[in-house]
Amino acid sequence: MSALLLEGLRKSFGRNQVLRGVDLEVEEHEVVCLIGASGSGKSTLLRCVNLIEPIDAGRIVVGGEEVTRRGIDVNRVRRRIGIVFQAFNLFPHMSVLRNVTLAPQAVLGRSRAEAEARARELLGRFGLADKTSDYPDRLSGGQQQRVAIVRALAMDPELMLLDEVTSALDPELVAEVLELIRELAAGGMTMVIATHEMAFARDIADRVCFLDGGVILEQGPPDAIFTAPREPRTQQFLERIVAAGRM
Amino acid sequence: MPTTLELMLRALVVLVALVLAPAALAANCPTVSKGTLTVGTDNPAYPPWFGGNPPPGSPWKVSDPRSGEGYESAVAYAVASQLGFKSTQVVWKYVPFNKAFAPGPKPFDFDVNQISYTPARAKVVSFSNSYYDVNQAVVVLKGTKIASVRNVKGLRSFKLGAQLGTTSYLYIKDTIKPSHQPAVYPQNAAAIQALKNKQIDGLVVDLPTAFYITSAQVQNAKVLGQFPTTPGGEHFGMVFAKGNPLVGCVNRALARLKANGQLAGIRQQWLAKATGAPVLK
């Protein structure tokens, strides 16, 4: 049983067909990186998996359960999947600690003591122990994004989706976030990561998928994709990346 | 022995004097607008103080002051006549109660609107002598608990109401002294509605108004009784700008109307029904 299975995913916004039949299978503990140009549908794909966007056609199966069938409890599905966005979206009226403990308490029914203990543990593990009582506006971008990831982790998800989580950060803050993600991967978390950070993708991914024209045009181990892409469009994309000095 | 001629001359002199007297009065009695007597009152003008139906398109509601009907209208025209004004020379002006005593020049010669004389008020405006000695009365709904009260003490436990600007509220506060805070309404209509709604148990108003309310405005109401005349009495006076010399003229006119029985006649005509209520002590 795969951690995540996408079959024939289609999604349009108005007349704009963003996803035109995406097929993807992600095994447990696998780290899959999605690469592709802006507007290629990486974000949309992840949002569809988390049921934020309703799909037009296809199936999504999470851990053996088809989540796109009728009458599915959307909230229950979302508990099993953690998603982190580019704009961290921390809750500004709550402290860091409360940001992390809100969902475990309200959704998983954990006690306050239990939720706070787990939150402190996670925050401590990722170097945020001294920030627990601060408010988000006091944190740097990198710190906020790390808190956002911890917030998603606190729900003990089976699967983590990371949507361009470093794209809004100043370069010097990117490293700390990537480090955190590296640790998660090393710990065996199943992850689908949409990213522009090619060096990072090359380093961390078990598999790289190139999204183009609304489908996964090419996928394979990072070495294969980055050094010897088969498709011409993949080559063009990678050449542009190199030219921009991003790899 | 006076000759016929002399007698006729004397008669002529008396006649002329009688005719000219009002005119002579007019010479020393300045009005706001020359040749016109401007009288102010509030709108709506209620019976029994004012009568007659306002013609369509008239700004006056309920009654028409220009009709000469109703006690205050009749008195005003009688006073005007004494001052030498024909009824066509009397002009009525709508004066909301507040404006009767607002500072600055008054747009009327006098205001007649069931305004009671009080020493405090007399410091701000000039009052004529009394044109009506008034008793307060209380109106209740038939068949309610308050309707069986026979004295002032019995009224104390009920919620009473009065209209703003009348001395009725002062009467409630100083003489009846109820245990409930009374209610004071800006308009007659509001006070009456409150009585109908049983939001107040009794409405304190002057006796003639009480009779009008029970006969025309609230069907199942009755005049429970009137209150005894307070020492010194309460009376209505016409309101003038402070120091207006016209007051003296009007007082002389009123004196003549009392002397020749005209005032009593007007009272008989318009306020006859406003008698016969038991006195609550």
Next chain:
Amino acid sequence: MASEGDRRAGPEVAARSSKVLGLGAGGPRGVAIAVASTVVFFALLVVAVTHAPGWPEVHRAFFSWAQFRTTLPEISRAFLLNVKIFCIAEALILVVALLLAVIRSLPGPVFFPLRALAIAYADFFRGVPTILVIVLLGFGAPGLGLKSVPTSTTFWGIVALVLVYTAYVSEVYRAGIESVHPSQEAAARSLGLTRWQATRYVVLPQAVRRVIPPLLNDFIGLQKDTALVSTLGAIEALNQAQIDVNASFNFTPYLAAALLFVAITIPLARFTDWLVLRDRRKRQAGGVR
């Protein structure tokens, strides 16, 4: 001992208090000019007024110290009714208006009737003059003669004010709710929170904080509108003032009543200004760094 931070804080605090008082930034010289020009302006105004021909009479009629002194105590006592009405009404309004605003933002066609009702309610009660609502309810409802309907004027005064102000305040809340970026709700939902949980824990707390200043503005308006309950006969401050005015034919009691209303609203208005400043500083401090 004063630290670097304290020394820097001094002028900052002065600048902030200048802003709260409306003096603007300008330092001590600016304050001196502001004070001087104020004094000159008001001196000229006073001279112009006291030399008007009708001044002595107006002075006696509106500014009689003797009248003020004798009527202020009983008008103050009557003012307690205004305060009582205002406290009860405001507590109800804050809750009911929030409910209405949440109803208004419920999505989906199944909730359309509720949303439509909420819109109609807000439109109607914002359109009708408050005094009409008070009079119609205050005399009309008890007039129905139903046993279970209370006749108390305080009751209906409060009901009428709640109906009218809930309409305004619900719109204020709605603006607040809509000003919270949808990504906040999205983030909450993506953690598995239900729609209601996201609204309750994430959206509403932010929405309400943002609209505290306009809420307080409506609050102040409500304080003044409690005077309208005088039309129902209740002896609150305005009515008591009117009674005194009519008894003595002197208008000074109105001034006394006015001062009481102002006395309560001035501190509240300054408090609102301070909250706006504080909120602005807090928001500017946030955001991506």
